[in-house]
Amino acid sequence: MYRPILDPLADSLALSALVAGLPIVTLFLLLGVARVRAWLAAFGALTVALVVSILVYSMPAGQALLTASQGATFALFPLVWTFGTAIWIYRMTVTSGHFDVLRRSFARVSDDQHVQALVIAFCFGSLLEGLAGQGTPVAITTVMLLALGFGPMKAATVALVANTVPAAFGPLGLPITTLARVTDLPTDELGAMAGRQVPVIALFIPLLLVGMVGGRRGLRRTWHVAVSCGLSFALAQFLTSNYFAMALADIVAGLVSAVVVTVIARVWPPQRRDDPLIDTAATDGPAAPAPVGPVTPDGPDGPVTPDGPGTPGGPDRGVAVASRRVVAPHPPDAPAEVWRAYAPYLVIVAIFGLSQVPAIADALNAVTVTFDWPGLHLLTVSGAPSTLPVFRFNWLSSTGTLLVLAGLVTMAILRVTPRTALVAYGQTLASLRWAILTVCGLLALAFVMNGSGQTATLGTWMAGAGGLFALLSPILGWLGVALTGSDTSSNSLFGALQVTAAQRAGLDPVLLAAANASGGVVGKMISLQNLTIAASAVGLNGREGDLFRRMFGWSVVLICAMALLVGLQATPLLSWMVP
Template sequence: MYRPELDPVADSVAWSAAVAGLPILTLFVLLGLFRVRAWVAAWGSLTVALLVAGLAYAMPADQAVLVAGQGAAFAVFPLAWTFVTAIWIYRMTVVTGSFDVLGRSFTRVSADRRVQALVIAFCFGSLLEGLAGQGTPVAITTVMLLALGFRPMSAAVVALAANTVPAAFGPLGLPITTLARVTDLPAGELGAIAGRQVPVVAVFVPLLLVWLVDRRHGLRQTWHIAVVCGLTFGLAQYLTSNYLAMALADIVAALVSAVAVAVVARRWPPRYRPAGTTTGTSPTRGPVSGPPTPRAPARGRSAAGTSGAATAVLATPALPDGRDSRADVWRAYAPYATIVAIFGLSQVPAVAELLNRVTVTFHWPGLALVTTSGAPSTVPLFRLNWLSSTGTLLVLAGLVTMALLRVRPGTAVRAYRDTLVELRWAILTVCGLLALAFVMNASGQTTTLGTWMAGAGGFFAVLSPVLGWLGVALTGSDTSSNSLFGALQARAAERAGLDPVLMAAANASGGVVGKMISLQNLTIAAGAVGLHGREGDLFRRTFGWSLVLIAAMALLVGLQATPVLSWMVR
């Protein structure tokens, strides 16, 4: 029976934390500095974590290897099962031509790519996060942006940046309910406090997206739409999480914000630069916006292993008659409407209970672990939710899509096979990353890091969101981060004389801005648009913004713990 220690190095939490942080440091250095492939960074960091577990924490080698295997298994099911299936559905829409129709349809809302980025990456992505999560929003919105003419790198960066603020409440409040379970704090109060933190950041994320798409020109010409997008999303998220139902916060906010953007974009469209201004797409700095005249894209296969992504400024041009038939437009939207409908139906209590009847929870063979306090560890428990898994529900959506788009079974099977082959390195990366997270958690490395940060006393109010940010950057999930650090946040708050609910909620709120640098999300985004091996480039383009946002969140939470902004959390 392995029981981790908090201070195995020189009986010092500080020295132990320095050693425990080596795997994370290795991950960031390999990915951001040496620009190695993502799977090399993940498995290299796992090797360091195993060495630290064995040499510093005296974890038996068999236990370390077993828990790493459990993490890799979790990466396959449900994570890889989810994002591979999501991209498979996209492939079928490409084969049938429905994706081109979808692109033309979005240009009727607005021919401006900056507005399209807000509607697709931020609003629709938030809806998917609120319903499904687990990489689905990044996988789907990235390829949707690609179909509208975004270059692969820009599409991936925009999708990653957009997949931040909905993470605290999606899917369907799971991160908050998980946080409540590990802290024994009321879920309603935790959701309400998170709903007074995350919406503040939500106001600024659309402005960031506009900047990423078109830099200063985007801000100058589209700021009013971005402000409306952020304000309506943040307000709806706040009101829903505090006064309606926390689980619906992202869904309501996404729908309200999408409607607001569509109305404002129609009534007060962006102002463009004078005719003759250079228009194009910078391969390093992303797309540059220009007059809303559609330009023919470079034809060829795009995204998820279909080489030669389109590089047009705007979406695919309309058919010769200028419009698609209503039936074609309906079929183009049908796969995504099916996804929303299936996931919404799966949350009906009676249906959820039926789906969960075949769920199997078992103890991972050979693992014998307890926590630092001696209580039985929950790490060895493995849950196989065959029917209620996000990936399984997406398979059902894919089968419906096959029927709606009239895709032959042989074509669908070949599309899934090609998707698996194309994403093999992404799957290997996620396996290494989750194995790393499980080893650090089971050996006590993550607990040591959290305990060291908790020793900051009153300053812990500023560090609390950073701990959540670190947890999501490592695991790729706000739910997992809350599982890792939620209880620690509450205990540290009590020792420091801070509000446990505020600090626990800060873990979820700080975690949202770690999504854009999570190697799991980076890998999914890169795989979706055929940028295998370019995860390091994505990391460098998102890391600075992630630091800016976590600094802002840390300042906000720190002030909420003082009389300056305490009125926000009363």
């Protein structure tokens, strides 16, 4: 039985925190400075965490390794099970040719890439986050943007930035309900408080997305659409989380903003240029509007094949199409084929919606197996039994299993044979092998830091800032999500600590607990888990470091803005925003 202590190094919390932060520093340096491959960065940081836990925290080596093994297993199920299946569904649409139909359909709704980025990455991605989470929005929206002519790097960065503000409420409010469970605070108050923080950031994310797609020229052309998108999303998210149903905040906000963007883009379309160009991977600069006519999926990277578009080097190249050339306009697709192109995503929405019906949810969860990880015996800092060794094998109700069901329905609708579907799944796993290794190393790192007490040491040290902790509170959530890739996991790690620190500093516990969830949303874009999913989806394996460097500056700017907002909410100036 292992019980961690907060200050193992010379009885000094500050020195212990300095050492406890070494794994995170190692991860960021290897990924962002040394530019090593993501899986090497993850396992390098894991090695440092194991050394610190054994030598500094006196954690038995066997317990440390068992904790790492549980984290790696959790990465395989449910995380790899989820995003791997999501990409498999995409591959089947490529094999059947319906992804081209979907691309042409989106191009006819709006041939402007700025509008397409808002509708697909931000609005549709929010809907997917509200239903499924666990990397599904990033995996699906990146390849959808890719098929519309976005360069691989741009598709990945846009999807990562868009998958921020929905993360606070996640799949049907799970991050908030988890936060309520670990803090013993009312769920409705936490949801309402998060709904008065995250929408402020949501106002600016669409503008950032438009700027990423087209630079200043894109902002001048499409600012009114972006502003309408941000306002409608923020208002819907605020009203739903405060006065309707917190669990539906992202779903309602995503649907409302999608309708608003579509209407505004038709009533007040972005200004057109005479020479629209397709964005390419070779020059990943400001993107121009995609032409209305179809784009052939061939070019320097080769034709679309069952292995994924543009993969002459095999599955390692992923699904990236490096460049495209404009050809003669394609005849209008038959309505039945257009329906089939949208069907996989409609099926996903329908299945996840039905899975939340109480009777169906109870039936799915009835076969869940819960057990203690063999040989792992941990206590918390307070001496209570730790919940970390508990492994929940929800094999039927998990997101990945529901996606498999959606994939089977997709097979029937798209008329994909079982053999073709099985081959596509094998190719998906082969193309994701480095991503799988990365996620396993990353989750093993998170579990070791949590089980050994390193995470608690860092959080307790930050909580010693007293009244200034209101400014640091969102940063703690940001670090938690950057490390684990999940707002739910970050709330589990730091939720109780936020409440304790608030009580010691005389601050509102609801404010700081919600700040953990709200600050975590902008950590999603630099989470190695999400970076790996995005890179793998568009064939940028090994370039996670490039994505990290592109995302890090914006993530820092946004977390500073969130910290300032929470800090002001802790003062009389904005205290009226606290429920």
